[in-house]
Amino acid sequence: MQFGIFSVGDVTPDPTTGRTPSEAERIQAMVAIALKTEEVGLDVFATGEHHNPPFVPSSPTTMLGYIAARTERLILSTATTLITTNDPVKIAEDYAMLQHLAGGRLDLMLGRGNMGPVYPWFGQDIRNGIPLAYENYALLHRLWREDVVDWEGKFRTPLVGFTSTPRPLDGVPPFVWHGSIRSPEIAEQAAYYGDGFFHNNIFWPAEHVRRIVALYRRRFEHHGHGPADQAIVGLGGQTYMRKNSQDAVREFRPYFDHAPVYGGGPSLEEYMEQTPLTVGSPQQVIDRTLAFREVVGDYQRQLFLVDHAGLPLDTVLEQLDMLGELVVPVLRREFATNRLPNVPEAPVHPRVLAAQAARAAATARA
Amino acid sequence: MSATASRSLVVVSAGLSQPSSTRLLADRLSAAVDRHLRGAGIEQQIEVIELRDHARDLVNNLLTGFPSPPLQAAIDAVLTADGLIAVTPIFSASYGGLFKLFFDLVERDGLAGKPVLIAAAGGTARHSLALEHALRPLFAYLNAAVVATAVYAATEDWGRSGVAAEDSLVDRIDRAALELSVAMSVRRSAVRKDPFADPVPFDQLLQS
Structure with missing residues (x-):
């Protein structure tokens, strides 16, 4: 099971001091948090993508490329990549390039973005949010799997004889998660492709999370990708810790009340x-x-949100120390103990590559 | 052999004080509907939702995007009801804020075709048309089947002599209640589609 951090990348005043970090500070803080994520023994760092203030991460592959160069094991991901307003051709190119530079330590999570005015800035319309998510991903999926693509759709210019470069590392397309809080259509889309499904698990009650994940699992099996309990599920979570719980509540309350x-x-x-x-x-x-x-x-992936609402960097790094030292080792052990047999790990590049090689060898023998 | 026909009636009251003239009007209306339905041999369950009880949860829902369990239960009751009586005080020429908060949370097609009786209480009869220029368009937007008679109760309607006179409050309550009970008695129970139980297959989604 993978454990990691996902960051929205908001620039928010610290309500206890009134101080707002600069964009420069926030960007460097996100990098420091990513490096710390690897240092304390977690597996994944995922950045948000936003194109409006008060958020800084508008260019995820630039940031993740820099982090890739400064880490060894960390899996780089997004939470989320906007499949609606980004050109799927550019996503295919940018993330394949990042996949090469990161030595395969890359996956990405697709989301729609819920802010109406952002869409026209990129030539789109939020009323087409769901059809954009379908069409753009259908194209992205092909661009990573077919060397030469002829394509025509509703939302971008047609492609004739187009090859997206670089081709995915070792012919293995980056693994894709589909993130959604409340749209059954997106759970259905993830299930249709046999991709992962991620629920941010922050804004909604458990019962809502249960029913949308159950839908994804059932449809994953329906679409022929394997038994429901082998579908690939990721969850978010939101924590603030101190040794004594009263201290945690006292310290976090002003951040909660002003978030x-x-x-x-x-x-x-x-x-x-x-x-x-x-x-x-x-x-x-x-x-x-x-x-x-x-x-x-x-489930396969647990990401924690720890760096929002104006929490200062030092505090966030302390949270990461506690996660790495006191929490995640126990979670790894306990989840492994109770895990049903045959539940797969999240797909990572070396494992997918090995499975691909095994299949090719089997075909050659036959 | 035939089982007794049964209907569910939900009453939403947005009065602020307890007791309130809004609730008093709501109770008179639901009693009249009950009488008419029983007269037609139809049993009914009546559930009253006092929005005051959900005031904080309504604001929280707007800010966080999800309802508390009690508020969810209230919304579900409205969505699954065979008929609805919606009563609000009139403030500043329109429905009260609590009333709008609640109906802002009802999904777009949640009231489609549902028989609804609209009513309001106010200090002066000068505000009575708020029912026609504020409440009726709101429920038209929600595609509800609002009955023709809307009931407005001004302070003077409760204490005036001659309550039995034609077009008095009592008369209007009875007329509106009859219209709602007729609409409820001919309507088949609503079946809500659950998109999580019954998803649209992806091939269909792609083509739409």
């Missing part, structure tokens, strides 16, 4: 009760995270 996504709404206690947010001791984070398995079954 752009839930400030002014429910109390911290209500939100913790109704969603997977966990503010408390490392043991509480362990217990809550292990219980996700009861909601979605055995």
